[in-house]
Amino acid sequence: MRLLVANANTTPAITEACAAAARAAAAPGTEIVPATPRFGPAVISSRAENVIAGHALLELLAEHAGKVDACLLAVSHDTALEAARQMMPCPVVGMTEAACLAGCMVGGRFGLVTFGGIETYRELVARHGLSSRLAGLAGVSATPHDAVADPEGVGVKVLAAVADLAAQGADSVVLAGAALAGFDRLLQARAPVALLDGMACGVRMAEMLVSLRLPKPRTGSYAACAGRASLDLSPALAALLRG
Amino acid sequence: MRLLVANANTTPAITEACAAAARAAAAPGTEIVPATPRFGPAVISSRAENVIAGHALLELLAEHAGKVDACLLAVSHDTALEAARQMMPCPVVGMTEAACLAGCMVGGRFGLVTFGGIETYRELVARHGLSSRLAGLAGVSATPHDAVADPEGVGVKVLAAVADLAAQGADSVVLAGAALAGFDRLLQARAPVALLDGMACGVRMAEMLVSLRLPKPRTGSYAACAGRASLDLSPALAALLRG
Amino acid sequence: MRLLVANANTTPAITEACAAAARAAAAPGTEIVPATPRFGPAVISSRAENVIAGHALLELLAEHAGKVDACLLAVSHDTALEAARQMMPCPVVGMTEAACLAGCMVGGRFGLVTFGGIETYRELVARHGLSSRLAGLAGVSATPHDAVADPEGVGVKVLAAVADLAAQGADSVVLAGAALAGFDRLLQARAPVALLDGMACGVRMAEMLVSLRLPKPRTGSYAACAGRASLDLSPALAALLRG
Amino acid sequence: MRLLVANANTTPAITEACAAAARAAAAPGTEIVPATPRFGPAVISSRAENVIAGHALLELLAEHAGKVDACLLAVSHDTALEAARQMMPCPVVGMTEAACLAGCMVGGRFGLVTFGGIETYRELVARHGLSSRLAGLAGVSATPHDAVADPEGVGVKVLAAVADLAAQGADSVVLAGAALAGFDRLLQARAPVALLDGMACGVRMAEMLVSLRLPKPRTGSYAACAGRASLDLSPALAALLRG
Amino acid sequence: MRLLVANANTTPAITEACAAAARAAAAPGTEIVPATPRFGPAVISSRAENVIAGHALLELLAEHAGKVDACLLAVSHDTALEAARQMMPCPVVGMTEAACLAGCMVGGRFGLVTFGGIETYRELVARHGLSSRLAGLAGVSATPHDAVADPEGVGVKVLAAVADLAAQGADSVVLAGAALAGFDRLLQARAPVALLDGMACGVRMAEMLVSLRLPKPRTGSYAACAGRASLDLSPALAALLRG
Amino acid sequence: MRLLVANANTTPAITEACAAAARAAAAPGTEIVPATPRFGPAVISSRAENVIAGHALLELLAEHAGKVDACLLAVSHDTALEAARQMMPCPVVGMTEAACLAGCMVGGRFGLVTFGGIETYRELVARHGLSSRLAGLAGVSATPHDAVADPEGVGVKVLAAVADLAAQGADSVVLAGAALAGFDRLLQARAPVALLDGMACGVRMAEMLVSLRLPKPRTGSYAACAGRASLDLSPALAALLRG
Structure with a gap:
């Protein structure tokens, strides 16, 4: 399985460290796909930074939708976790x-x-x-x-x-x-x-969820977006909102 | 006093309707300053849209920091309310x-x-x-x-x-x-x-908070940001993070 | 608007101090109407005194029913707040x-x-x-x-x-x-x-509630009393219970 | 033991009915002492009546302080229960x-x-x-x-x-x-x-508490009142506040 | 009334001490019936011991079903209290x-x-x-x-x-x-x-419950067992499960 | 890894069904070890049966202590889960x-x-x-x-x-x-x-916990038993209590 390890800040060194930790924890068949947002805070240590990083993280995830089997949010605040779960077609875990x-x-x-x-x-x-x-x-x-x-x-x-x-x-x-x-x-x-x-637990929990092959809810607040219009978002993110 | 009525979606007609409702509710000396985000969902009706709108809203608020006496978030999800409170130098109320x-x-x-x-x-x-x-x-x-x-x-x-x-x-x-x-x-x-x-209550609560002239906390998770680095944010937003 | 500042103990000096604090906090058009109960504890510092003061406070409020636009209970225990809300035809706030x-x-x-x-x-x-x-x-x-x-x-x-x-x-x-x-x-x-x-917040919250012009509930446990018989209460209090 | 069955409304027929129920439930050695307040609502069915009855009930209890072994509040709202516990030298139970x-x-x-x-x-x-x-x-x-x-x-x-x-x-x-x-x-x-x-359970719980012979707390918010001044209360009630 | 004082550990000296405490607390007409389990921990001081003692205690209680008016579990962990309540035909109290x-x-x-x-x-x-x-x-x-x-x-x-x-x-x-x-x-x-x-309170609470003569629920999770099959349990316990 | 699938009732057919479900859910390297208690209820559908089964389950687990890498309690009531966690040297999961x-x-x-x-x-x-x-x-x-x-x-x-x-x-x-x-x-x-x-989730969660290689707590209420005396328990269970 391919597991996206998505950092929520814009510091590549932290992404790399998280990816290394993820690889150390992963089962043999798990490929770690590290990723860093295009914009946002260098490190998240305030409420405002965490909100900004939420958008950055969703944009990042959207680019990988359909290309990975699960996502691990490599940020200790579990930034935008519920939104990511709703938006993505695969399991999402917070560390x-x-x-x-x-x-x-x-x-x-x-x-x-x-x-x-x-x-x-x-x-x-x-x-x-x-x-x-x-x-x-x-x-x-x-x-x-x-x-x-x-x-x-x-x-x-x-x-x-x-x-x-x-x-x-x-x-x-x-x-x-x-x-x-x-x-x-x-x-x-x-x-x-x-x-x-968090990284070790998150990798193993993501593997666990993938193995369960649970379907996405078709109703309720975690059902996928459909038909949502937006302005000036990244193409991948706008596409996921449209459904 | 000047009260920013900040819509969190990108539909100007909703901003205008909210501003009209705010004006109808406001005390005589309250000037309503309506504003619409530069990007984001047309309407917020999912978890993902709400997270994206959080960033858009903070960007919008940052442009008005120091120029208004209070902010009313004109969005029923109280989007990014806690982050806005931390970031802004004035009271912020959710409708x-x-x-x-x-x-x-x-x-x-x-x-x-x-x-x-x-x-x-x-x-x-x-x-x-x-x-x-x-x-x-x-x-x-x-x-x-x-x-x-x-x-x-x-x-x-x-x-x-x-x-x-x-x-x-x-x-x-x-x-x-x-x-x-x-x-x-x-x-x-x-x-x-x-x-x-929410608009009527929010306008009056904002006026109430302004009248109390409470200082911003100097410690804790609602203290203003200072010295925070970021990548590719709007100048006003980046400036507020730097403090 | 006329705002009743109702002390719940029988010490006039405290009533006067509360009224002064209320006047300092009030908006220009707010007239402060101070009042002291006819009977009860000199100061409330026990459970028993608080219960006795509840009756004294309701008796005091009843005398002002219909003559004031809102009531602020000038007692830090929010004595009899819920009962006062039910009984009075105007908003009631606890400090x-x-x-x-x-x-x-x-x-x-x-x-x-x-x-x-x-x-x-x-x-x-x-x-x-x-x-x-x-x-x-x-x-x-x-x-x-x-x-x-x-x-x-x-x-x-x-x-x-x-x-x-x-x-x-x-x-x-x-x-x-x-x-x-x-x-x-x-x-x-x-x-x-x-x-x-509490006095500053209470005055402003009372002004806020008055400005909202909310109606009294017609059903439920906060609806006004009607047809209630009683023995040996003050005329104004007995009248409010009768409705 | 002598158990005060204290009605909180002013309807003697209800006091008598409660006393009869108490006697039916009591152990052989329990003497039921019924009592009705001097003032207050005929029946309690609103928040305001319940607060007024609280004072009436404390006044009633104060007259029996030292003359009974326990008190049962014969009112389904457990009116003024915590205050009665603080004030009285004996156990108090709500039905x-x-x-x-x-x-x-x-x-x-x-x-x-x-x-x-x-x-x-x-x-x-x-x-x-x-x-x-x-x-x-x-x-x-x-x-x-x-x-x-x-x-x-x-x-x-x-x-x-x-x-x-x-x-x-x-x-x-x-x-x-x-x-x-x-x-x-x-x-x-x-x-x-x-x-x-409630009457059956209350009588038996009161007997249970008397049998345990627990002392009154000497500290905290349930310790007896002492040195409290008041205005125009019944002599017995004022005396209990003075301690 | 006959009150079973059921120890949950297998140390007879503790049973005897509990029985003595129970007798000291009991009303004149209450006969204390002490009992010790056939198997299990000498003293309960871990989660595992508490679970084992639960079975031992139910076996012990089953032997007295129908022969006592109430049971007091003489163990500070209130071991198996809910199960004992369901199983027994009489009131059960935890100390x-x-x-x-x-x-x-x-x-x-x-x-x-x-x-x-x-x-x-x-x-x-x-x-x-x-x-x-x-x-x-x-x-x-x-x-x-x-x-x-x-x-x-x-x-x-x-x-x-x-x-x-x-x-x-x-x-x-x-x-x-x-x-x-x-x-x-x-x-x-x-x-x-x-x-x-706990022993003094428990004895008096048990007496209180017996005096109330409350029936056992006929529905829900506290109704008596009926028709339950089991393997290799004590005859009395197996009989209670069968109903 | 070897995963004990421990039924808590005494019906072998249910053990077999659970084991089959576990095998269907397990990762390639996971060996399912099914086990049935020696005594207790045929099926657990009451509070009393659940308590009895708790002892039976601990006895069953004790026999496998040191011989398996994790335990899955194949009973929907998560019977004795906390006690099993304390007692066993390996992870224990409730379905x-x-x-x-x-x-x-x-x-x-x-x-x-x-x-x-x-x-x-x-x-x-x-x-x-x-x-x-x-x-x-x-x-x-x-x-x-x-x-x-x-x-x-x-x-x-x-x-x-x-x-x-x-x-x-x-x-x-x-x-x-x-x-x-x-x-x-x-x-x-x-x-x-x-x-x-529950079986599918439980098998995968057990595998997840084993992969994390977490140590047992050395302090607190989940530390292993040591030096505990007992009467007439199975040798393996008594040995685990002794530590």
Whole structure:
């Protein structure tokens, strides 16, 4: 199967890192197709950037409609996930959604660690209807640059956050944000509970959904668009809206 | 005060109708500044269109940043409302949010009537944290064209939905969707409970917020953007992200 | 318009302070009509006092039915708010309700600071259906007397509570309780998020509701009383129950 | 033990009927002390009446403070229950609360049947934190007069409501409202699930609480009042506020 | 009445201690019938043990079906409570459920103290639908052995937990776990709020339910089993499934 | 990988049917290991049977501990799922849990269709924390025997239920219960939304979890048992409790 790994920001290095993580996690028959939006924020760290990136991501997905078997949104905010699901003819998975649902199957409640602010992640978990499975959130004081320059130092902070969340009742912990990619492998042996990486979970969930061969709904708010007019959108995106 | 009435779709006739409704509702000193996005869906009636319109709306708002005292999003989906609040230096109000909050102050629980599908409105009310104040939703089987061609016939259907929601416990009913604009005045005398029009509520809520002169938060996820890099966005939008 | 500012305790000095705050917040055409109950607690700081004050407040409102355009309950517990709404022929607003709803339109979640116990405010926010919009509550250790004798000292404590709530995710903070009136102006410049004063929000929300000219519900639990018999109530109150 | 059965309306016939029901349900050693408020609504069927009755009920309870071992509020709205608990030195039980909690111990979810409007009962169950245990509410179209004039005819309507609630998942049904007193005995044999009478459950719950000999909280919002000043209240009520 | 006090673990000493506590709490006419399962865990302190004990407990109850007037499950996890209610012809009460519901009638919110992990108690309160009445949970670092060897030392830890929960808003505190039996009497005078013992509450709630003479539901998921086939169960248990 | 497909009832024909369904859904490298409990109910259709089956299932799993890579509980009630997760050294998946989580990734809300009573499934979805993702439940009036004797007739009923749930907002529908196995393939082409089969989803979710190689938690309520004593359990089960 061909799996589109769609970054939502315009930084190719992050796309490449996500694609590498996806390839490392994928089953033998899964081909990873990385892609970067044409426009939008360099990195998403605010509500406004996330909305802009939503359009950029849909434009990007539209170009691959019919050419891939599934899409993995390689952005920890699960940007435009519901819209992408409606629009695309194939399964679409969000990386944080995938990690949270994997956490559900680990059992009990999960925690979530990220760099910086946690409120939009609290809202994201609520948007997925999983607030009662969330034990807590922790925002580590570190930057993506720190994560590259001093992974061990940042790792110690992440481990402290994980231990704190476990003490609050977390039975697993989602690592959210591209900058935390790979920290699950670095830290797992020292962590008291399972660390959940969005790319790994997302790739496997996408494979799982493809294997189920579920049809698209013909009714309701996830049915494909048809007959929708628009102004000055990319040809592929406008075509998908027209149906 | 100058109030931007920002349509989120690209149909100028809807912008004009919204502006007229806003002017009819506004206090004497309120100047209505109507605006239409440069690109995007002609009408928003799907998840994908709503995401695209979010970007278009932010681009539109960015052009007016610093030139208006408040913004009213003239779109019943409260598209990109949270992002607009974060990005803009002035208060931003969503028309359905405004109607729902007015319904809270009417007392008890509100219902919501729209044309067509109701699920995204259910999610919208949940996104605003108001699910426990929602008595029910009703989707009337009619099109915007019907509303213009046969307002009395459509009005009878809307009244039936309102009566049904009142029987379910609604103490007021939000009329959601541009096509229902003006139906509150047409139907109020025949309705058992107050009918809430998003444009009227939104204009008055925006005036209320401006009068309170509240500062923007300096911390948290609603603080203004600063230092954010982006690719190929409109100059005004890119400038607001840079801060 | 004439706006009744109805205190719920029997201390005229608090009525006067609330009326002054209301006049400072009101639009030019709004006449503030202050009123104090005939009986009841000197200050409300317990569940029992709040229930007694509910009757006193309804008796007070009944005397003004038909003579004012709206009522603002000048009591941070939103005492008897739902009953007042049902009974009165005009809009009725609660000051803490108004501040919480304004906080919703600021965006995200709000916090609440008061003097002393916080549990009844937690219940109040739940009664308004807004628990998911509440980031936290803080009870400052100070008395109304302290607030007058050492406003700066108390202000420092309030600011600490505000900062703590902002760190918990509050994007705005409601100042609840008559003793905190005016502290928003004293402290706003030093606070990281907007401070919401119930009297200011309440006056503006009442003006907003009056401008909407919504009818009273004819059915349901907010419809006016009719034909209700009673024993030994004030003539005006008994008359309103009779309808 | 002496159990105060406190009516909240001013109709002595209802007090007597409640007292008779209480005596029928009480354990051998329980003395029923019936009482009727000095002022207030003849019957409570609106939000305004319920607030007025709250004061009347507290005044009534205050006269018996220290002279009874427990209080049962003989009013299906559980009027002023939390305030009464705070104020009184002995346990206080609400009749609908008692029936709902008994329903919890029957298992699963309970339904609730009343005459007329159901919305205030929906709020009451939410106020008790039991919304997730509520299968549904049904308002039978009948009056207290009907219940006396044609109990069998009304009983058929109540049974239909009970069957409907059982089909919605109710494992027991609370009969709420003085007018439904005794219908549990009339209808139980024909009902598919247990019918819960508030007076019977309330008397037994009050006996249960007295037997546990729990102390009053010394801190928090249920601690007794102390040092509270008031104006023109009954001597006994003013004395309890003073502590 | 005859009340079965059914331990869910296989340690007779705990059965005897529970029976003694039950006798101390019971009304004069209540005969306590203690019973211990034939197989299963010595003490329940994990999810797996709790599931195994569920079967053991049902087998034990089945032997007493028709011979007792009510059952009290003497296990703080309310093991198999819903199944026992369905299966048995008489009322069944869980000791922690009983304490939580008594806490509801004390007013406000309750806390819960136990030895060790708190997550399964959080789930238990949620299973009973009472999460909104829960102020907090505290796990004291002590073992059942400590409780016997150094009750005063353990008591100091428990009191600290109780005070902490009261500061979080608890108006009463449930003591959960057999090892905490009797600590309510030891510590009540020094605690700021009521301490709720599951055995005492459970015995009195069982007596209350028996006095109400409620019938078993004839429909729904709590109706008795009938015609169910099984393999290699105890004769009494198999007989109850057959109906 | 070796996947234990553990039936929870004692009917070998159902085990075989589940194993066949599992094999049809499994990836090439997955070996299905079917197993049937030694004792317990022939079919689980009541709360009591479900509790008994929980013990039987744990005993069955214990025999396979260390010999399989994952376990799929082939019982629509997700019997003893949390306990099995705690006890076993490998991932454990419930078939209805798996279908519900797959439904989450389809988008929006899911419905659930079963034969007979729906209340225990409502509780199951709540136990998984997914109530807000549940659009509705439907109990089709049919028996397992009908499903075999007249699949087309039963299928028409199931399709009607699916259409009704879709009209209530379901974007996918879980088919719950062994008797509905295979109906997804029979009916999918005629259904407006995706039909989710628990065995297919469960096999794929188990494969997904195995591929993630997540460690077992070392702390919390899902950590493995250690040092637990027990009486008269199967050797394998007792050994797992001892750790």
